[in-house]
Amino acid sequence: MADPQLVMYEEEFVQIQQVCDKLIRDANALVVFIVDKNGQLIATSGDYEHLDTTSLASLTAGNIAATGGMAKLLKENEFATQFHEGEKQNIHIQIVGQRVILVVIFDERSSLGLVRLRVRKANEHLNDIFESLLRKVQDPSIGNSPFAEITDEDIDNLFND
Amino acid sequence: MSFINYSSREINCKIVYYGPGLCGKTTNLQYIYNRTSPTAKGKMISLATETERTLFFDFLPLSLGEIRGFKTRFHLYTVPGQVFYDASRKLILKGVDGVVFVADSQIERMEANLESLENLRYNLQEQGYDLDKIPYVIQYNKRDLPNVASVEELKSLLNPSDVVPDFEASAPNGMGVFDTLKAVAKLVLTELKRGR
Numbered sequence: 264m265a266d267p268q269l270v271m272y273e274e275e276f277v278q279i280q281q282v283c284d285k286l287i288r289d290a291n292a293l294v295v296f297i298v299d300k301n302g303q304l305i306a307t308s309g310d311y312e313h314l315d316t317t318s319l320a321s322l323t324a325g326n327i328a329a330t331g332g333m334a335k336l337l338k339e340n341e342f343a344t345q346f347h348e349g350e351k352q353n354i355h356i357q358i359v360g361q362r363v364i365l366v367v368i369f370d371e372r373s374s375l376g377l378v379r380l381r382v383r384k385a386n387e388h389l390n391d392i393f394e395s396l397l398r399k400v401q402d403p404s405i406g407n408s409p410f411a412e413i414t415d416e417d418i419d420n421l422f423n424d
Numbered sequence: 425m426s427f428i429n430y431s432s433r434e435i436n437c438k439i440v441y442y443g444p445g446l447c448g449k450t451t452n453l454q455y456i457y458n459r460t461s462p463t464a465k466g467k468m469i470s471l472a473t474e475t476e477r478t479l480f481f482d483f484l485p486l487s488l489g490e491i492r493g494f495k496t497r498f499h500l501y502t503v504p505g506q507v508f509y510d511a512s513r514k515l516i517l518k519g520v521d522g523v524v525f526v527a528d529s530q531i532e533r534m535e536a537n538l539e540s541l542e543n544l545r546y547n548l549q550e551q552g553y554d555l556d557k558i559p560y561v562i563q564y565n566k567r568d569l570p571n572v573a574s575v576e577e578l579k580s581l582l583n584p585s586d587v588v589p590d591f592e593a594s595a596p597n598g599m600g601v602f603d604t605l606k607a608v609a610k611l612v613l614t615e616l617k618r619g620r
C-alpha cells in the first residue's frame with residue numbers, strides 16, 4: 264500500500280494529548296486539535312464541546328491537501344503553515360512531520376506571534392512522538408491488528424440492524 | 425488507509441464514491457444521510473458550486489457499530505465528477521480504503537463512464553494503489569430512467585471479468601444504495617482482517 268497503516272496506541276496518545284493541553288495553556292488558545300492528513304481526528308483539547316470536530320478535521324485535511332497540490336504545481340515541497348484571520352476567531356494550521364496537522368483556534372486573548380512561538384515548540388515534541396509511533400507501527404514484533412481475529416460473522420453482524 | 429486507534433478503541437476507514445459528472449454520487453450520500461439515525465451519523469458536508477455540482481468533495485461520517493470492542497467508523501467521500509476537476513479527485517483518493525464506482529446507466533453516458541473508470545484506475549496507480557487489489561464495487565445507477573443500457577451491456581463494458589460485486593441502483597429513491605455501501609464496507613473490513 265501507498266503509506267504505512269496509521270495506528271495510535273495508548274502511550275503515544277497520552278503524550279500527544281499532553282502536548283495539546285500544554286499548548287492550549289501556553290498559547291492562551293481556545294481549541295487545539297490534531298488531524299492526520301487523511302482527515303482522521305487524532306486528539307482534541309480545549310473548549311470543543313460545541314464544535315463539530317469531525318467536520319473540522321475533514322475540512323482541515325481537504326484544505327491541506329488542496330494547498331499541497333498548489334505547492335506541487337509551484338515546485339514547492341509544501342506550505343507548512345497557514346493562518347486564517349476571522350472577525351472573532353483565527354485559525355493557525357501547521358503541518359507536523361509531513362504526516363499530521365496541528366490546528367490552533369484562538370481569539371483576541373492571544374496573538375499570532377504567541378501562537379506561532381508555542382506551536383514551534385509543540386511541533387518539535389509532536390515530531391518526536393510521531394516518529395517513535397511510526398517506528399512502533401512498522402515493528403513486526405509488536406502485536407498484529409486486532410482485526411486479524413474477526414470472523415465473517417462479526418462483519419455480517421454489523422449490518423444486521 | 426484505515427486508522428486504528430487503540431486509545432479510543434476506534435477504527436476509521438475511508439470510502440470514496442467515484443464516477444462521471446452527474447452520475448449520482450452526491451445523491452447516494454444524501455440518501456444514506458437521510459436514512460441513517462442521528463446517533464450513527466455526523467454532519468454531511470458538501471463543497472459544491474452554486475449549481476450543486478460537487479466542487480471539491482462531499483463528506484459523510486458514519487458509525488456502524490462495534491466489532492470486538494472497536495467502534496467502526498466509515499468516512500464516505502465523493503469526488504467531483506466533472507473532467508476538469510482532476511486535481512481535486514487525486515487528492516481525495518489519498519488514503520482510500522474502498523472505492524464505489526457509480527456508473528450512469530443512460531446510453532449516452534457510456535463514453536463518460538469508461539473515461540471516468542480509466543481515470544480512476546490511473547489516479548489510483550499514481551498513489552500506488554491497484555484497482556484490482558483494493559476493495560471495490562460498482563453501482564449501475566439511474567435504472568429508473570427509460571433510456572438506459574441493459575445490465576449486460578454495462579457489465580461487458582465496466583466489469584468484463586465479472587469479478588467485481590455490482591449493483592443496480594436508483595439513488596434518489598434509495599434502490600441499491602445501502603446494498604452498495606454494505607458491500608464495499610464488508611470488503612474493507614475483510615481486508616483489515618487479512619491485515620494487508
Ligand SMILES: Nc1nc2c(ncn2[C@@H]2O[C@H](COP(=O)(O)OP(=O)(O)OP(=O)(O)O)[C@@H](O)[C@H]2O)c(=O)[nH]1
Pocket residue numbers: 443444445446447448449450451452476477478479502503504505506565566567568569593594595596
Ligand atoms: N432519475 C434519476 N436521477 C438521478 C439518479 N441519481 C441521481 N440523479 C439525479 O442526477 C442529478 C445529478 O446527481 P448528483 O448526485 O448531484 O451527481 P454527482 O455524481 O454528484 O455529480 P458531480 O458532483 O458533478 O460529480 C441530480 O439531479 C439527481 O437527482 C437516479 O438514479 N435516477
Ligand SMILES: [Mg+2]
Pocket residue numbers: 449450451477478502503504505
Ligand atoms: Mg456530486
